[in-house]
Amino acid sequence: MMNSSYLSSRKIALIISLVFLIFYVFSITTRRVMYAQFDGNYLLIGALSLVVLVVFYDKFFKSFQNLTKLEYSKSYIVGFKILLVLMVAFRSIVSLRFQPFTSPISFLILSDAVQGILIQPVFAQTIKILLFISIPFFVLEKVPKISSVTLALTFIILQTMNYSYGKMGHSTHLLALILIGYVLYYFFFNYKDKTKWNIPIILSFIFISLYYFLSFLAKIYISQTEWINSYSLRIWINFKMWDSLGFNSNFTPNILQTIILSSPAAALLLSLYTLVIEFLGGISVFITKYRPVIYAGLVLLHVGIYFSMGIVFLGNILILAYLITDWPVQTKKLYLLTKTHIFKLRRDKRQELIG
Amino acid sequence: MPREKGKDTHKLIFILIVFSAIYFLSITFTDTNFPFSRLAMFAESPKQACNYFIFSEDRQIPLEKEYDLLEAQNIVWRNKTNLEDACTLIKKQFSYLPETFAINIICSTYTEGTDEIVFDMQEAIYCK
Numbered sequence: 001m002m003n004s005s006y007l008s009s010r011k012i013a014l015i016i017s018l019v020f021l022i023f024y025v026f027s028i029t030t031r032r033v034m035y036a037q038f039d040g041n042y043l044l045i046g047a048l049s050l051v052v053l054v055v056f057y058d059k060f061f062k063s064f065q066n067l068t069k070l071e072y073s074k075s076y077i078v079g080f081k082i083l084l085v086l087m088v089a090f091r092s093i094v095s096l097r098f099q100p101f102t103s104p105i106s107f108l109i110l111s112d113a114v115q116g117i118l119i120q121p122v123f124a125q126t127i128k129i130l131l132f133i134s135i136p137f138f139v140l141e142k143v144p145k146i147s148s149v150t151l152a153l154t155f156i157i158l159q160t161m162n163y164s165y166g167k168m169g170h171s172t173h174l175l176a177l178i179l180i181g182y183v184l185y186y187f188f189f190n191y192k193d194k195t196k197w198n199i200p201i202i203l204s205f206i207f208i209s210l211y212y213f214l215s216f217l218a219k220i221y222i223s224q225t226e227w228i229n230s231y232s233l234r235i236w237i238n239f240k241m242w243d244s245l246g247f248n249s250n251f252t253p254n255i256l257q258t259i260i261l262s263s264p265a266a267a268l269l270l271s272l273y274t275l276v277i278e279f280l281g282g283i284s285v286f287i288t289k290y291r292p293v294i295y296a297g298l299v300l301l302h303v304g305i306y307f308s309m310g311i312v313f314l315g316n317i318l319i320l321a322y323l324i325t326d327w328p329v330q331t332k333k334l335y336l337l338t339k340t341h342i343f344k345l346r347r348d349k350r351q352e353l354i355g
Numbered sequence: 356m357p358r359e360k361g362k363d364t365h366k367l368i369f370i371l372i373v374f375s376a377i378y379f380l381s382i383t384f385t386d387t388n389f390p391f392s393r394l395a396m397f398a399e400s401p402k403q404a405c406n407y408f409i410f411s412e413d414r415q416i417p418l419e420k421e422y423d424l425l426e427a428q429n430i431v432w433r434n435k436t437n438l439e440d441a442c443t444l445i446k447k448q449f450s451y452l453p454e455t456f457a458i459n460i461i462c463s464t465y466t467e468g469t470d471e472i473v474f475d476m477q478e479a480i481y482c483k
Contacts, residue, residue, distance in 0.1 A: 013372045016375075045379075049375065050372065050375065053371075061364055064367045065361070068363045177374075177378075188366050188370075199363070207374070210375060214379065234472055
């Protein structure tokens with residue numbers, strides 16, 4: 001395995017780890033990095049995870065080799081793309097309702113002049129039009145490189161303009177990551193080769209792992225013990241009862257909220273469930289066997305988040321549910337099983353009648 | 356085709372490494388909208404956490420402004436400023452906010468043993 005690309009991947013991981021560590025030292029010594037006091041932890045963890053990746057490179061290599069062997073039906077792969085596009089279109093239409101393009105874009109430090117151009121209605125309209133034009137091209141795989149880049153970029157720009165201060169909402173992160181996955185697929189893999197059609201699904205597994213691993217880290221390293229002892233969850237729901245006039249007696253908690261507020265033990269259990277399932281989601285890319293169970297657990301988590309905190313993660317729910325298993329194949333199997341069973345029943349009955 | 360498979364594996368690991376780096380860094384530098392962090396970091400004692408809340412006077416926050424209000428809360432929290440200065444700061448940043456709005460500091464106190472969380476409004480101001 002000592003070939004050049006193996007060495008170069010390892011070198012890249014080492015270099016990036018070093019960059020992380022330098023940033024970390026920089027942030028804790030100078031406090032020049034924004035919000036260094038807690039965000040520095042991300043950098044440290046990022047660096048350490050990459051060091052682990054370098055040390056266990058061979059094991060990772062085997063895991064990824066197993067991933068590339070996964071086979072999916074054509075209808076499943078096409079279905080995933082269509083689901084993704086529907087979600088992107090839906091999110092973009094919803095975004096338009098929010099009257100976007102009034103917030104400055106601050107994910108990049110841009111001069112006022114550039115920002116002025118970006119928030120012009122003409123620019124906004126162009127972005128919207130480009131997004132919807134690129135959709136059919138992307139679905140039909142016509143000029144895939146250009147259409148995938150256009151779709152990903154316009155979606156991300158639209159979402160960053162819609163959410164406050166040029167950031168993307170948490171519920172659109174995963175959609176954007178998977179779109180970027182398609183861009184990488186068209187650029188770095190031979191998309192015309194049938195054996196490579198599973199790559200976007202595999203890239204989605206990778207990005208789902210990244211997404212949930214970061215959520216897990218955030219809960220542990222930012223809130224420290226606050227999430228583990230359910231303090232954060234209970235405070236979040238309690239704060240819903242306040243408004244500008246003080247205590248808002250109009251707020252009526254639903255069943256799940258009532259349970260969390262009245263029973264610290266239940267709140268603790270739900271908080272721990274969140275941590276465990278997010279950690280499992282984080283490592284799910286390496287566990288092919290239990291991935292469906294973990295994804296089902298994550299769907300449950302998002303349903304719980306909706307009922308307790310009121311945050312909708314529809315995109316995540318649909319993507320996770322779709323990736324649980326190859327649904328077209330499973331449906332076909334079920335159909336065949338039922339058909340065989342019915343056929344057998346009929347035959348038995350006929351024989352009984354003859355007998 | 357074992358060579359091809361190996362190539363794909365390298366590509367996937369490369370994507371994992373690069374994207375982990377980009378994702379971690381981008382979240383590090385842009386994501387401050389995490390309420391748990393605000394609660395934890397503003398804790399004055401291990402068992403007390405305070406937070407700034409901004410409300411429109413009529414309790415009806417327009418949907419399209421909701422995210423910006425969240426960001427306004429972040430600005431106040433980030434600057435850890437007094438409430439009067441916070442009014443000026445928010446008005447400057449979000450010129451289209453409602454004419455009058457309120458900023459509250461609500462604190463929660465957690466008592467170990469009884470396992471109770473008590474909430475009270477510590478400070479409030481109307482920005483006009």
